[in-house]
Every structure is written in C-alpha cells, then in structure tokens.
Amino acid sequence: xxxxxxxxxxxxxxxxxxxxxxxxxxxxxxxxxxxxxxxxxxxxxxxxxxxxxxxxxxxxxxxxxxxxxxxxxxxxxxxxxxxxxxxxxxxxxxxxxxxxxxxxxxxxxxxxxxxxxxxxxxxxxxxxxxxxxxxxxxxxxxxxxxxxxxxxxxxxxxxxxxxxxxxxxxxxxxxxxxxxxxxxxxxxxxxxxxxxxxxxxxxxxxxxxxxxxxxxxxxxxxxxxxxxxxxxxxxxxxxxxxxxxxxxxxxxxxxxxxxxxxxxxxxxxxxxxxxxxxxxxxxxxxxxxxxxxxxxxxxxxxxxxxxxxxxxxxxxxxxxxxxxxxxxxxxxxxxxxxxxxxxxxxxxxxxxxxxxxxxxxxxxxxxxxxxxxxxxxxxxxxxxxxxxxxxxxxxxxxxxxxxxxxxxxxxxxxxxxxxxxxxxxxxxxxxxxxxxxxxxxxxxxxxxxxxxxxxxxxxxxxxxxxxxxxxxxxxxxxxxxxxxxxxxxxxxxxxxxxxx
Amino acid sequence: xxxxxxxxxxxxxxxxxxxxxxxxxxxxxxxxxxxxxxxxxxxxxxxxxxxxxxxxxxxxxxxxxxxxxxxxxxxxxxxxxxxxxxxxxxxxxxxxxxxxxxxxxxxxxxxxxxxxxxxxxxx
Numbered sequence: 001x002x003x004x005x006x007x008x009x010x011x012x013x014x015x016x017x018x019x020x021x022x023x024x025x026x027x028x029x030x031x032x033x034x035x036x037x038x039x040x041x042x043x044x045x046x047x048x049x050x051x052x053x054x055x056x057x058x059x060x061x062x063x064x065x066x067x068x069x070x071x072x073x074x075x076x077x078x079x080x081x082x083x084x085x086x087x088x089x090x091x092x093x094x095x096x097x098x099x100x101x102x103x104x105x106x107x108x109x110x111x112x113x114x115x116x117x118x119x120x121x122x123x124x125x126x127x128x129x130x131x132x133x134x135x136x137x138x139x140x141x142x143x144x145x146x147x148x149x150x151x152x153x154x155x156x157x158x159x160x161x162x163x164x165x166x167x168x169x170x171x172x173x174x175x176x177x178x179x180x181x182x183x184x185x186x187x188x189x190x191x192x193x194x195x196x197x198x199x200x201x202x203x204x205x206x207x208x209x210x211x212x213x214x215x216x217x218x219x220x221x222x223x224x225x226x227x228x229x230x231x232x233x234x235x236x237x238x239x240x241x242x243x244x245x246x247x248x249x250x251x252x253x254x255x256x257x258x259x260x261x262x263x264x265x266x267x268x269x270x271x272x273x274x275x276x277x278x279x280x281x282x283x284x285x286x287x288x289x290x291x292x293x294x295x296x297x298x299x300x301x302x303x304x305x306x307x308x309x310x311x312x313x314x315x316x317x318x319x320x321x322x323x324x325x326x327x328x329x330x331x332x333x334x335x336x337x338x339x340x341x342x343x344x345x346x347x348x349x350x351x352x353x354x355x356x357x358x359x360x361x362x363x364x365x366x367x368x369x370x371x372x373x374x375x376x377x378x379x380x381x382x383x384x385x386x387x388x389x390x391x392x393x394x395x396x397x398x399x400x401x402x403x404x405x406x407x408x409x410x411x412x413x414x415x416x417x418x419x420x421x422x423x424x425x426x427x428x429x430x431x432x433x434x435x436x437x438x439x440x441x442x443x444x445x446x447x448x449x450x451x452x453x454x455x456x457x458x459x460x461x462x463x464x465x466x467x468x469x470x471x472x473x474x475x476x477x478x479x480x481x482x483x484x485x486x487x488x489x490x491x492x493x494x495x496x497x498x499x500x
Numbered sequence: 501x502x503x504x505x506x507x508x509x510x511x512x513x514x515x516x517x518x519x520x521x522x523x524x525x526x527x528x529x530x531x532x533x534x535x536x537x538x539x540x541x542x543x544x545x546x547x548x549x550x551x552x553x554x555x556x557x558x559x560x561x562x563x564x565x566x567x568x569x570x571x572x573x574x575x576x577x578x579x580x581x582x583x584x585x586x587x588x589x590x591x592x593x594x595x596x597x598x599x600x601x602x603x604x605x606x607x608x609x610x611x612x613x614x615x616x617x618x619x620x621x622x623x
C-alpha cells in the first residue's frame with residue numbers, strides 16, 4: 001500500500017511542479033534567459049537528475065548482484081563518460097550555441113543531409129534509451145504492488161506525455177534538480193537501516209555466500225571473453241555519454257563555456273556520490289536474497305525486495321516504498337528529458353508540412369517519441385535494464401562521438417566524411433544491437449563482439465570519417481576558421497564568431 | 501635695422517617611414533590573416549593539450565585496471581575488512597580520482613584561456 005502512495009506522490013509531484021513551471025515560464029519573459037541565470041550547481045543537479053535513469057537506479061545493483069565485480073564498471077563508465085565529455089566537448093558545444101545535435105551538425109558542416117542523418121540517429125538512440133525506462137517502470141510497480149506489468153508502463157507513459165506536451169518539464173531546471181536529490185535520498189536512507197541489520201546479524205560476508213567467481217574480477221561468470229567485454233563496455237560508456245540527446249540540451253542552459261565546464265565538474269561529483277550505493281545493495285542482496293538470482297527481471301527487482309526480507313514491518317515496507325519512489329522518479333525524469341529531446345528533433349527536422357517546428361508538431365513529436373518504445377514494452381519485450389541502455393551508449397559512441405570530436409577539433413572534417421562515418425557507424429552498431437536484442441547469436445566471440453560492439457564500431461566510424469574527409473577536401477565547410485573561433489574562443493573576447 | 505633670419509618653410513617629412521598602424525590581434529583573427537591563424541592554432545593547442553592529458557590519464561588509469569587484476573590476482577583479492585582491494589578500487593577509490601582529473605583539467609584550461617585573453621589584449 002505504501003508503495004502505491006509513494007508512486008502516486010512522485011507522479012503527482014512531477015505533474016504538479018511541471019504545471020507550476022509552465023506558469024512560471026510564461027510569466028518570465030523568456031525561458032532561455034531564465035535558464036541562463038541558473039548557477040552551475042543547480043544545473044549540475046538537473047543533469048544528475050535527468051541522467052540517473054531507472055537503469056542506474058535498479059539496473060546497476062541488479063547486474064552487480066547477478067554477475068559480480070565486473071559490473072562495477074557500469075557505475076565507473078557512467079561517471080567517467082562525463083570526464084571525457086568535459087575534456088573534449090563541453091565548452092565548445094556550449095559556445096557553438098547548438099541546442100540539439102542536428103543544430104551542431106548544421107553549424108559546423110552547413111549540410112542539410114548531415115543534419116537529417118543526425119536527427120534520425122537522435123530518434124534511434126532516444127528510442128533505445130526509452131525502452132528500458134518503460135519496461136523498468138512496469139517491473140518496479142509490479143514488484144512493489146503486485147499490479148500487472150503494463151500498469152506501471154502505462155502510468156509512466158501517460159505522466160511523461162502529459163508533462164512533455166504541457167511543456168512543463170522543459171523549462172524548469174528546478175524539477176530535474178529536485179529529482180537528483182530525491183533519488184539520492186531514496187537510495188541512501190534505506191541502506192543505513194539495512195547495514196545496521198547486517199551488522200546486528202554479525203556482518204556475514206557476501207563473498208562467503210556468493211563464492212569466488214562473484215568476488216574476483218574478470219571471472220567471466222555467465223559471459224565469454226570478460227576482458228574484451230569489460231574494455232568494450234568501458235569505451236561505449238566513456239565515449240557514448242557525449243552523444244546522448246538529453247545531455248546536450250542541459251549544457252545549453254549554462255551562461256557560457258566556462259560555466260558549462262564547471263557544471264560538468266559538479267556532475268562528476270554528484271554521480272560519483274550516487275554510484276557508491278548500488279554495490280552495497282548488490283552485496284547485501286547476495287547475503288539475504290540469493291534465491292532471486294538468474295533472471296533479468298528478478299535481478300533488476302532485487303533492490304526493491306531486499307528491505308522486505310531484511311527489515312520487519314513497518315520499516316521494510318517504508319524502505320521499499322522509498323526505493324520504489326526513487327526508481328519511479330528515475331524512470332520519469334529520464335524519459336521526460338529524452339522525450340523532450342526526441343520530440344524537438346522530430347518536429348524540427350523530420351516532420352513535414354504544418355507539423356514542422358510548431359507547437360502542435362512538438363506534441364505530435366512527443367507522441368511519436370514514446371509510441372515506439374511504449375508499444376515494444378507493452379508487447380512484452382523484456383531486456384535487462386542496464387544492458388539495453390549500454391547498446392544506446394554504443395550507438396552514440398559509434399556515431400555522435402566521432403562527429404563531435406572531429407567536428408570540434410579538426411578543421412578538415414567534410415560533410416561527405418561526416419555523412420559516411422555517421423552512416424557506417426550507425427549501421428554497424430544498429431545491426432549489432434538488433435542481432436543481440438533478437439537473441440540470434442549465442443555464445444563465443446560473435447556474441448561478445450555483437451553484445452559489446454563499441455570497441456570495433458567506434459574506431460571504424462572514426463576511420464571512415466577521417467578517410468573520406470581526406471579524400472574529399474573540396475567539401476570542407478567554407479569559413480571553417482570562423483567556426484573554430486566560435487567554438488573555442490572565450491566569450492570575453494570581441495571576435496567575429498560568424499553570428500552577427 | 502637688421503633683417504630677421506630667414507626661416508625655411510618645409511613640407512612634412514614625407515620620406516620618413518610612417519608609424520605602423522596598430523592592428524588589434526582580434527582583427528588578425530577576424531580577417532584570418534597568417535598572424536590570426538597562428539593565434540587560433542595556439543588557442544586550439546592550448547586547450548587540446550590539457551584535454552588529451554586528462555583523457556590519457558583516464559584511459560590509461562582505468563584501462564590498466566582489468567589487466568592489473570588479471571595479472572595480479574593476489575593484489576585484487578587482498579582482503580581489506582569485509583571487501584577486497586578490487587572492490588574498494590572499482591567501487592569507491594575511482595570516483596574521487598575521476599573528479600580530481602576533471603578538476604585539474606578545468607583549472608588548466610581556464611588558465612590557458614586567461615593567458616590567451618591577456619596576450620590578445622596586450623597588443
């Protein structure tokens with residue numbers, strides 16, 4: 001019962017603050033200007049709130065619980081991706097003035113074809129990332145209340161669509177910032193109780209229960225070629241973060257490039273703090289809930305069931321309700337952020353006629369953005385939460401990472417090169433994703449290479465982009481020097497950035 | 501009565517080389533002259549250098565861990581209280597180190613930008 005209340009409170013709060021934000025952003029003359037007064041600290045909380053998805057909240061603990069220490073790389077990759085983003089793209093992206101990835105492609109390469117390809121990829125990555133959020137919402141509600149799986153999915157879809165089409169979430173950094181602190185509280189408070197109980201029980205060692213393979217790294221528990229998988233996963237997470245559609249928008253709300261950097265620095269601290277907790281749940285899960293092992297659903301649900309097993313009434317119930325609230329907040333905030341990004345790109349770049357770049361077009365876009373992943377999850381596609389998210393990272397690392405890195409640091413990138421690289425990387429990674437999700441390959445090197453494709457698809461995409469650019473120097477962007485000035489020069493300098 | 505000394509009236513010194521016009525460095529960049537290109541390249545390099553340094557540190561630091569654990573299972577499995585070294589490194593120690601790398605990068609790049617702004621204004 002308390003889990004229902006927790007979920008309803010989170011949904012109501014999300015809708016309520018969204019509606020409030022709608023009114024605020026109407027009275028404030030211009031929401032971009034308002035956003036630009038946001039300090040790096042608030043902005044960073046907002047990024048953290050949007051970024052920590054259900055896959056992080058439930059999925060990482062589930063994976064560590066099931067597989068052991070190799071899965072700690074997920075939390076590391078999710079955080080270290082921001083270090084790479086900071087080093088290579090944060091300030092130049094903010095200075096470019098791009099609001100979406102297609103905007104960046106247009107500014108840097110002045111090509112409608114590259115712009116449209118980028119838009120298609122944003123939608124693809126968005127769908128891949130949304131699918132596990134909706135699946136997870138159903139799973140969380142079913143675990144906490146016993147309701148059928150589609151109920152949680154339907155609630156999440158409805159709240160997200162209502163929120164996004166009303167335009168609330170978009171304008172209010174405050175909502176997302178609040179979500180970060182809600183999630184941190186929801187994951188940090190129950191573990192204190194659980195650890196006290198564990199201590200009272202004489203602090204039984206998870207290693208003794210789980211065995212050597214779970215504790216020691218690269219034991220390959222369940223999968224072949226653990227070393228390759230670890231490296232490829234790490235590459236996907238490190239270089240995929242910069243290409244996630246909902247991250248770029250948040251950089252834009254900073255006043256300048258320097259603030260964008262400081263925001264990302266704070267994000268790294270916030271994420272690092274959050275990711276200290278999932279391994280604790282995983283380890284306690286091994287001690288107290290070992291019977292839940294070995295199905296993706298119950299691995300991901302372990303965190304919600306653990307308090308009930310360890311604490312009596314009413315504390316177990318309350319802790320589970322708090323965790324359910326945190327998980328639901330995670331599903332809602334991430335899917336809202338993604339839906340806004342995907343809907344914006346759909347209406348601006350892919351819809352035609354009267355839907356193009358209009359408010360009604362944005363609403364149609366929001367519908368399309370959730371339609372495909374919602375249908376898939378209602379049809380009963382079941383995948384491990386963190387697994388599916390990783391494929392979205394791999395796709396981003398094989399397409400947007402080369403586009404951004406080469407576009408920002410290399411004058412020689414041509415529109416033909418960018419197009420060839422995007423299409424090659426996008427096709428290779430999507431085929432790998434499709435084969436993996438369909439379960440067509442089993443075991444051995446093929447499964448490892450397709451299940452963690454980034455280690456080869458990303459270098460191939462880079463090579464194609466560079467090679468084709470070198471072969472077609474006449475398609476270089478005219479005036480690329482001015483674009484470089486715009487991307488890299490500090491805002492305080494009075495320079496021609498090609499925008500006045 | 502004496503005649504005043506003759507005064508010779510001359511034209512301005514046309515033959516002397518004119519004082520060079522002051523061209524602000526920002527204009528060199530705007531007009532994409534050779535000097536401007538040099539400035540722009542210096543700026544790009546000054547920002548790319550810390551970026552590559554922090555990238556190398558993160559990639560090598562993180563990348564060497566799986567190999568290290570593979571080659572030295574004794575170190576990875578060494579017990580510290582209820583957990584092993586591998587868990588302590590991957591679950592806790594990595595995060596402050598990542599933050600420190602990011603902090604160093606922000607500091608280095610901001611200093612490079614300040615220097616660049618100063619050089620442009622000095623001319």
